[in-house]
Amino acid sequence: MEFKFSEANNKNIKDILGKYPVKKAAVMPVLYLAQEQNGYISNEVMLEISNVLEMTPEDVLGVVTFYTMYHQSPVGKNHIQVCTNVSCMLRGGYEIYDTVREKLGISNGQVTQDMKFSLEEVECMGSCGTAPMIAVNEDYYENLTKEQVINILESLK
Amino acid sequence: MEKIVLPEIKDYHLIDVYIKNGGYESAKKAFTFSTDEIIDQVKKSGLRGRGGAAFLAGLKWSFMPKSSDKPKYLCINGDESEPGSFKDRQIFEYNPHQLIEGILITAYAIQANTCYIYIRGEYHKWIKLLQKALDDAYSNGLVGEKMKDTFGIGFCTNIYIHKGAGAYICGEESSLMNSIEGQRGYPRVKPPFPAQNGLWGCPTTINNVETITNVPPIIKNGWEWFSKIGEPKHPGTILYGLSGHINKPGIYELPSGTLLTDLIYKYGGGVPGDKKVLCVIPGGSSMPPLRGDQIEGVKMDAESLKAYGTAIGTGGVIVMDEDTDLVKILARIAKFYYHESCGQCTPCREGTGWMLKILNRLVSGEGSVKDLDLLVSVANNIEGNTICALGEAAAWPVKFMITRFRDYFEKRVSSENILPVRNKVHSMRNTAISIDTEQN
Ligand SMILES: Cc1cc2nc3c(=O)[nH]c(=O)nc-3n(C[C@H](O)[C@H](O)[C@H](O)COP(=O)(O)O)c2cc1C
Numbered sequence: 001m002e003f004k005f006s007e008a009n010n011k012n013i014k015d016i017l018g019k020y021p022v023k024k025a026a027v028m029p030v031l032y033l034a035q036e037q038n039g040y041i042s043n044e045v046m047l048e049i050s051n052v053l054e055m056t057p058e059d060v061l062g063v064v065t066f067y068t069m070y071h072q073s074p075v076g077k078n079h080i081q082v083c084t085n086v087s088c089m090l091r092g093g094y095e096i097y098d099t100v101r102e103k104l105g106i107s108n109g110q111v112t113q114d115m116k117f118s119l120e121e122v123e124c125m126g127s128c129g130t131a132p133m134i135a136v137n138e139d140y141y142e143n144l145t146k147e148q149v150i151n152i153l154e155s156l157k
Numbered sequence: 158m159e160k161i162v163l164p165e166i167k168d169y170h171l172i173d174v175y176i177k178n179g180g181y182e183s184a185k186k187a188f189t190f191s192t193d194e195i196i197d198q199v200k201k202s203g204l205r206g207r208g209g210a211a212f213l214a215g216l217k218w219s220f221m222p223k224s225s226d227k228p229k230y231l232c233i234n235g236d237e238s239e240p241g242s243f244k245d246r247q248i249f250e251y252n253p254h255q256l257i258e259g260i261l262i263t264a265y266a267i268q269a270n271t272c273y274i275y276i277r278g279e280y281h282k283w284i285k286l287l288q289k290a291l292d293d294a295y296s297n298g299l300v301g302e303k304m305k306d307t308f309g310i311g312f313c314t315n316i317y318i319h320k321g322a323g324a325y326i327c328g329e330e331s332s333l334m335n336s337i338e339g340q341r342g343y344p345r346v347k348p349p350f351p352a353q354n355g356l357w358g359c360p361t362t363i364n365n366v367e368t369i370t371n372v373p374p375i376i377k378n379g380w381e382w383f384s385k386i387g388e389p390k391h392p393g394t395i396l397y398g399l400s401g402h403i404n405k406p407g408i409y410e411l412p413s414g415t416l417l418t419d420l421i422y423k424y425g426g427g428v429p430g431d432k433k434v435l436c437v438i439p440g441g442s443s444m445p446p447l448r449g450d451q452i453e454g455v456k457m458d459a460e461s462l463k464a465y466g467t468a469i470g471t472g473g474v475i476v477m478d479e480d481t482d483l484v485k486i487l488a489r490i491a492k493f494y495y496h497e498s499c500g501q502c503t504p505c506r507e508g509t510g511w512m513l514k515i516l517n518r519l520v521s522g523e524g525s526v527k528d529l530d531l532l533v534s535v536a537n538n539i540e541g542n543t544i545c546a547l548g549e550a551a552a553w554p555v556k557f558m559i560t561r562f563r564d565y566f567e568k569r570v571s572s573e574n575i576l577p578v579r580n581k582v583h584s585m586r587n588t589a590i591s592i593d594t595e596q597n
């Protein structure tokens with residue numbers, strides 16, 4: 001499917017380009033715009049970005065694959081990220097992770113069939129002092145118990 | 158105790174409140190000094206970087222070339238991805254204007270007309286909060302072209318936020334610059350150092366968020382005042398982070414050199430269930446851990462911790478009680494570094510994988526005493542043989558956890574596995590079954 005940036009995003013890209021001395025530097029913020037518009041970074045998206053920013057498609061691909069927050073396939077409407085790193089682990093991060101897995105019936109990197117949920121085990125999110133935590137899309141939920149996690153997941157259905 | 162970085166003033170994050178409390182006056186004062194005078198004052202204050210290496214901030218600034226026909230850049234490091242660290246987000250949320258004011262002063266001192274604040278991508282909320290503060294500063298004429306009129310000076314700087322996208326390695330300063338340039342976040346070989354050859358080959362200074370937030374009070378109150386707070390060799394306050402098995406986890410701003418035991422018991426309210434402390438990591442997961450019976454009298458500053466064979470890092474203190482399974486913890490830490498290695502250097506790329514494999518073997522009860530030596534040997538072969546310090550960050554926890562808790566680890570491997578190494582070839586044969594059952 002061909003990808004073109006929306007009118008609004010074309011304007012956003014212009015603003016972004018104003019922040020950097022070279023076009024290529026805009027690739028990370030522009031990828032975010034594309035991901036927001038398209039849901040994920042498809043090959044067509046990368047081709048279009050390579051045109052807009054005058055980079056090779058390979059260079060765009062190189063950036064996409066380096067960073068974990070760019071998704072090359074669709075994620076669920078609610079992308080659930082669970083931190084299991086040390087500080088969270090010491091406060092039950094893995095129990096939270098198992099709870100989410102059981103509740104959703106999917107494992108790391110999978111999406112539910114109805115596309116409502118996807119799950120990602122993530123590294124430290126900077127919530128160590130309010131551990132354990134999950135993030136749903138862009139929002140953090142901290143100081144969690146299993147019960148609270150179940151409630152959050154149910155409220156999202 | 159006075160709070161320098163996170164003052165307890167209601168709504169301090171709002172520009173009006175900040176200005177009413179003397180905000181942006183330090184910048185005004187700084188602009189009456191020459192750039193050399195500012196660098197000199199910050200040098201004399203003894204301010205050291207809060208991003209991990211505790212390097213003298215003023216000294217770093219003095220490396221910037223005085224005359225250059227190239228543009229100069231300032232980068233603020235808010236990647237904050239070291240496990241156990243969660244301090245910079247407090248500054249974005251509760252004191253963003255002091256950070257912005259610190260940037261203005263620093264940018265002036267090194268004559269940088271552009272500044273990028275690199276913030277980890279997961280911090281959507283805090284990026285929005287800082288952007289709001291930045292927009293307010295712009296519309297009050299405090300940043301950008303308009304600051305020339307506002308402050309009556311010939312200098313101006315623009316500040317932009319660059320959002321990361323989930324890569325711990327981008328906190329390393331040269332990786333951070335590659336990331337801003339729109340490349341894969343590979344660390345660069347040094348030298349050349351950023352002050353000579355940084356962003357787009359131009360002179361660049363990189364400092365942590367907390368470091369720069371300390372600058373306005375230093376200008377306001379003078380370097381003597383700052384140099385007298387806490388430990389003379391690492392003065393000022395530090396945003397200590399408490400996490401793990403602790404009753405009151407959180408960020409505590411206290412003078413440098415605060416006792417580790419005070420942090421845990423006086424401020425952190427001790428360990429849940431009054432359990433004993435088995436292990437403490439003092440400055441984020443990369444730093445060498447201390448045994449619970451080693452923490453008495455340990456002061457939390459760069460020099461004191463060095464004497465105890467560890468480092469201040471990001472000041473993120475991770476506490477583990479006596480019931481913690483250190484083998485599992487170490488395996489989890491190793492998994493993190495394996496995941497985050499950028500893969501450029503063979504010792505780091507392969508070594509982090511081997512360490513994880515061996516540690517997973519220990520977790521599953523299949524390890525041997527020999528594995529402990531092997532782990533230390535792999536760690537030693539990573540250390541010092543890589544492009545960037547992620548090599549050390551990965552090697553240290555393994556090396557020091559095992560050497561400092563050797564008794565613990567030996568007990569773990571010997572109680573769960575009597576055979577030194579399970580003989581995989583023999584276990585394929587029928588005879589092996591009887592050996593296995595005999596031994597277990
Ligand atoms: C793997 C790795 C990750 C790092 N992550 C961060 C980070 O998230 N934030 C930070 O300020 N410094 C980080 N650093 C240290 C930076 O390279 C750099 O020393 C620091 O930002 C300089 O600022 P300072 O002198 O003000 O401390 C990291 C270093 C390494 C090797």
Ligand code: SF4
Pocket residue numbers: 326343344497498499500501502503505506543544545546547548
């Ligand atoms: S030490 Fe590791 S993270 Fe650093 S450059 Fe080498 S491979 Fe990459």
Ligand code: FES
Pocket residue numbers: 083084085086087088089123124125126127128131133240241242
């Ligand atoms: S370890 Fe989970 S947020 Fe830091």
